[in-house]
Amino acid sequence: xxxxxxxxxxxxxxxxxxxxxxxxxxxxxxxxxxxxxxxxxxxxxxxxxxxxxxxxxxxxxxxxxxxxxxxxxxxxxxxxxxxxxxxxxxxxxxxxxxxxxxxxxxxxxxxxxxxxxxxxxxxxxxxxxxxxxxxxxxxxxxxxxxxxxxxxxxxxxxxxxxxxxxxxxxxxxxxxxxxxxxxxxxxxxxxxxxxxxxxxxxxxxxxxxxxxxxxxxxxxxxxxxxxxxxxxxxxxxxxxxxxxxxxxxxxxxxxxxxxxxxxxxxxxxxxxxxxxxxxxxxxxxxxx
Amino acid sequence: xxxxxxxxxxxxxxxxxxxxxxxxxxxxxxxxxxxxxxxxxxxxxxxxxxxxxxxxxxxxxxxxxxxxxxxxxxxxxxxxxxxxxxxxxxxxxxxxxxxxxxxxxxxxxxxxxxxxxxxxxxxxxxxxxxxxxxxxxxxxxxxxxxxxxxxxxxxxxxxxxxxxxxxxxxxxxxxxxxxxxxxxxxxxxxxxxxxxxxxxxxxxxxxxxxxxxxxxxxxxxx
Amino acid sequence: xxxxxxxxxxxxxxxxxxxxxxxxxxxxxxxxxxxxxxxxxxxxxxxxxxxxxxxxxxxxxxxxxxxxxxxxxxxxxxxxxxxxxxxxxxxxxxxxxxxxxxxxxxxxxxxxxxxxxxxxxxxxxxxxxxxxxxxxxxxxxxxxxxxxxxxxxxxxxxxxxxxxxxxxxxxxxxxxxxxxxxxxxxxxxxxxxxxxxxxxxxxxxxxxxxxxxxxxxxxxxxxxxxxxxxxxxxxxxxxxxxxxxxxxxxxxxxxxxxxxxxxxxxxxxxxxxxxxxx
Numbered sequence: 001x002x003x004x005x006x007x008x009x010x011x012x013x014x015x016x017x018x019x020x021x022x023x024x025x026x027x028x029x030x031x032x033x034x035x036x037x038x039x040x041x042x043x044x045x046x047x048x049x050x051x052x053x054x055x056x057x058x059x060x061x062x063x064x065x066x067x068x069x070x071x072x073x074x075x076x077x078x079x080x081x082x083x084x085x086x087x088x089x090x091x092x093x094x095x096x097x098x099x100x101x102x103x104x105x106x107x108x109x110x111x112x113x114x115x116x117x118x119x120x121x122x123x124x125x126x127x128x129x130x131x132x133x134x135x136x137x138x139x140x141x142x143x144x145x146x147x148x149x150x151x152x153x154x155x156x157x158x159x160x161x162x163x164x165x166x167x168x169x170x171x172x173x174x175x176x177x178x179x180x181x182x183x184x185x186x187x188x189x190x191x192x193x194x195x196x197x198x199x200x201x202x203x204x205x206x207x208x209x210x211x212x213x214x215x216x217x218x219x220x221x222x223x224x225x226x227x228x229x230x231x232x233x234x235x236x237x238x239x240x241x242x243x244x245x246x247x248x249x250x251x252x253x254x255x256x257x258x259x260x261x262x263x264x265x266x267x268x269x270x271x272x273x274x275x276x277x278x279x280x281x282x283x284x285x286x287x288x
Numbered sequence: 289x290x291x292x293x294x295x296x297x298x299x300x301x302x303x304x305x306x307x308x309x310x311x312x313x314x315x316x317x318x319x320x321x322x323x324x325x326x327x328x329x330x331x332x333x334x335x336x337x338x339x340x341x342x343x344x345x346x347x348x349x350x351x352x353x354x355x356x357x358x359x360x361x362x363x364x365x366x367x368x369x370x371x372x373x374x375x376x377x378x379x380x381x382x383x384x385x386x387x388x389x390x391x392x393x394x395x396x397x398x399x400x401x402x403x404x405x406x407x408x409x410x411x412x413x414x415x416x417x418x419x420x421x422x423x424x425x426x427x428x429x430x431x432x433x434x435x436x437x438x439x440x441x442x443x444x445x446x447x448x449x450x451x452x453x454x455x456x457x458x459x460x461x462x463x464x465x466x467x468x469x470x471x472x473x474x475x476x477x478x479x480x481x482x483x484x485x486x487x488x489x490x491x492x493x494x495x496x497x498x499x500x501x502x503x504x505x506x507x508x509x510x
Numbered sequence: 511x512x513x514x515x516x517x518x519x520x521x522x523x524x525x526x527x528x529x530x531x532x533x534x535x536x537x538x539x540x541x542x543x544x545x546x547x548x549x550x551x552x553x554x555x556x557x558x559x560x561x562x563x564x565x566x567x568x569x570x571x572x573x574x575x576x577x578x579x580x581x582x583x584x585x586x587x588x589x590x591x592x593x594x595x596x597x598x599x600x601x602x603x604x605x606x607x608x609x610x611x612x613x614x615x616x617x618x619x620x621x622x623x624x625x626x627x628x629x630x631x632x633x634x635x636x637x638x639x640x641x642x643x644x645x646x647x648x649x650x651x652x653x654x655x656x657x658x659x660x661x662x663x664x665x666x667x668x669x670x671x672x673x674x675x676x677x678x679x680x681x682x683x684x685x686x687x688x689x690x691x692x693x694x695x696x697x698x699x700x701x702x703x704x705x706x707x708x709x710x711x712x713x714x715x716x717x718x719x720x721x722x723x724x725x726x727x728x729x730x731x732x733x734x735x736x737x738x739x740x741x742x743x744x745x746x747x748x749x750x751x752x753x754x755x756x757x758x759x760x761x762x763x764x765x766x767x768x769x770x771x772x773x774x775x776x777x778x779x780x781x782x783x784x785x786x787x788x
C-alpha cells in the first residue's frame with residue numbers, strides 16, 4: 001500500500017473516533033462500550049502527542065552543540081543557553097525525585113490504611129502495628145489500636161499522618177536551585193522580555209498612530225473612551241466615562257467581535273474537515 | 289538564597305531593559321539564559337505530569353503495592369500493556385532523523401492532526417451554537433427603550449460586520465458598498481476598544497517589572 | 511522627538527506613582543462584581559472548585575493578581591480547590607500562589623489552610639482540549655488525574671472525597687492571556703448538558719473578545735486585566751474588613767497614569783505630524 005494512503009487512513013481514523021464519540025447519543029456510546037474505553041484511548045492520544053517533547057531538545061542540542069564544538073560565532077551564548085537548559089533539567093529532575101520520596105512514604109501510609117480497614121484477625125492486627133511502628137508519623141499511634149474494630153475505623157489516623165508527610169517542609173540545595181531558576185531567572189526574565197513591549201507601544205503611539213481618516217478617528221475615539229472608562233484619574237474628572245466604556249464593550253464591540261468570531265469559527269471548521277480528510281497537502285509532504 | 293534570587297532577578301531585568309539602548313552582550317547573555325531555562329522546563333514536566341504517572345507507570349506496574357501479609361493490594365491490569373502502542377507511535381516522531389523511515393514521522397503527525405480535527409468539529413458546535421443563539425435578540429423589548437435600542441444596535445452591527453467579511457466581492461450597488469463601508473466603520477470601533485485594551489495590557493507588564501525593581505529589588509540591595 | 515526620551519518619560523510616569531505608593535480607588539467593574547457574587551455564592555458544603563492558571567511570566571502582571579484574589583475568595587469561603595494548568599510555563603505560579611494566599615490568610619485570621627484538604631496542585635497537564643474533554647467526561651476525576659505534582663495519588667487526599675464527576679465541580683476559574691486557551695474550556699469543559707459556573711480572568715488585550723462569551727451566557731463573570739483584579743480586591747476588602755490592602759491598587763494607579771501618557775503621546779504625535787505637513 002502506498003505510504004501516503006496509509007498516512008491518510010491513520011489521520012482519518014484518528015479523527016473518526018472523536019467525531020463518532022461526539023455524534024452518537026450517550027446511550028449508544030454506553031452500549032458499544034466507548035464510554036468505558038474513552039479515558040484510556042484519550043491517554044493513548046495524549047501520550048502520542050507528548051512523545052514529541054524530545055524533538056525540540058534534539059534540535060536545540062544539535063544546533064547549539066555544533067556552534068560550541070566548531071567555535072562558530074555566538075558559541076559563548078550557545079554555551080549559556082545549554083547551561084541554562086541542563087541546569088533546569090537537572091534541578092527539575094532533582095525536585096521531582098525529592099517529591100517522589102515523600103509521596104512514596106505517603107503511599108505506604110495509604111496502603112496501611114487500606115490494610116487496617118480490612119484487618120480481620122488479631123495476627124494481622126499485630127502485623128499492622130508492627131508496620132506502623134516502622135513509620136515515624138504512625139509510631140506513637142500504633143498502640144492506640146487495641147481491637148480489630150479500632151483498626152477498621154482508624155482511617156483518620158492514617159489520613160493525618162499522610163497529610164503530615166505531604167505538607168512536610170523539606171529544604172535542600174536541589175529545591176533551592178529549582179526555586180532560584182524559577183523565581184530568579186524564568187519568571188523575571190520572561191516578564192521583562194514582554195514588558196519591553198510597553199516601551200515600544202508608547203513609541204508607536206507617538207510615531208505611528210495618525211488620525212487621518214474617519215476610520216482612524218473612530219478607532220481613536222473608542223480607544224480613548226475605553227481607557228478613560230477604567231482609569232482612576234479620568235473617573236475623578238467625570239464618572240460618566242465608566243458607563244460609556246461598559247456600553248461600548250457590551251454592545252458595539254461585542255456585536256462586531258461576534259461577527260469576527262463566527263467568521264473565524266466557520267473557517268476553523270472548514271480547516272478541520274480539510275485536515276481530517278487529508279485535503280491539506282503540506283503536512284504529508286506531497287510534492288507539488 | 290532568597291536575597292540572591294531577588295538580586296539576580298533584578299540584574300536580569302535591567303539587562304533585558306538595556307536592549308532599549310541597543311543590543312549588547314549583557315542583554316544577549318540573559319536572553320540566552322532565559323531561553324535555555326524555559327526550554328528545560330517542558331520536557332521534564334511532560335514526563336513528570338503525564339507520561340510517567342499515567343502511561344509508563346501503569347505499563348511497568350510501578351504502582352503495584354503489597355499488603356504486609358503478602359496480598360497484592362492492586363494487581364497488575366494487563367490492559368495497560370496496550371499503552372505500548374501509543375508509545376511506539378510516539379517514537380515515530382524521531383524517525384524524522386532517519387531518512388529511510390522518515391515518512392513514519394508524517395504518519396504520527398497525521399494522527400495528531402486527525403484527532404485535533406475530530407475534536408475541533410465538536411468544539412465548534414459547543415462554542416458557536418450559544419454564540420449564534422445569543423445573537424437572536426428581541427429588537428423591541430416592551431417597557432425598556434434602552435434595551436430595544438441596544439439590541440437593535442447589536443443586531444445591525446453584527447449583520448453589517450458579517451456582511452463585510454463574507455461579501456468580499458466587488459459590486460456597483462450603492463447598498464452593497466454602503467453596507468460594507470458601514471461594517472468597516474463599526475469594525476474600527478471594535479479595533480479601537482482593542483487598541484485601548486492593548487495599551488493597558490502592555491503597560492501592566494511594565495508596571496509589574498518597575499514595581500519589582502523599585503520595591504523588592506531595591507530593598508534587597510540596600 | 512528621540513524614541514529614548516519617550517522611554518525615559520514612560521519609566522518616570524510609572525516609577526513615580528510606584529515610588530510614592532500612590533493608590534487611587536479603582537474604577538468600578540460591573541463584570542468583576544458579577545464574578546464576585548458568583549464566587550460568593552459557591553457552596554462550601556459539597557463539591558469543589560477547579561482553577562486553571564494558564565499563564566506564564568509574559569502575562570503574570572495581570573493574571574497573577576487575578577488568580578490571587580479569586581483563590582483568596584475561595585479559600586476564605588473554605589471551598590476546596592483543584593489547581594492545574596494546560597501550559598508548562600505556569601509551573602512556578604501553580605506552587606507559589608496558593609501557598610502565598612494561604613500564608614497571608616493564616617496571618618490575618620489565625621486559621622490554617624492545608625495542602626491536600628483545602629487545595630491540591632495537579633500541575634501542568636499536556637493535551638489541551640483532549641485533556642479537558644476527557645476530564646469533563648470522567649466518571650472518577652481523581653482517578654483520571656492520577657497524581658498531584660508531588661507524585662502522590664490524589665485519592666490519598668481528603669479533598670478527593672468531594673469530587674467524582676464534573677457535576678461535583680461547582681466553580682471553574684480560568685486565567686490566561688494565551689490565544690485560544692480560554693476557548694478550550696468553553697468548548698470542552700462540559701458533559702451531559704452540565705457546565706460548571708465559569709469565571710474567567712483575561713489580560714486587557716482579550717477583554718473585547720471575552721465580552722462575547724458574557725453576552726451569550728457561556729461565561730458567568732470576568733476579571734478584566736489588572737483593573738478587574740484591583741476592583742475585586744476592593745470588593746474583598748469591603749467584605750472582609752481585616753484584610754490588608756494589596757499592591758494591586760498601587761499598580762492600577764500607575765497603570766492609569768501610563769495609559770493617559772500613551773494617549774497624550776498619540777495626541778502629541780498627531781499635532782507634530784500635522785505641523786510638519788503644513
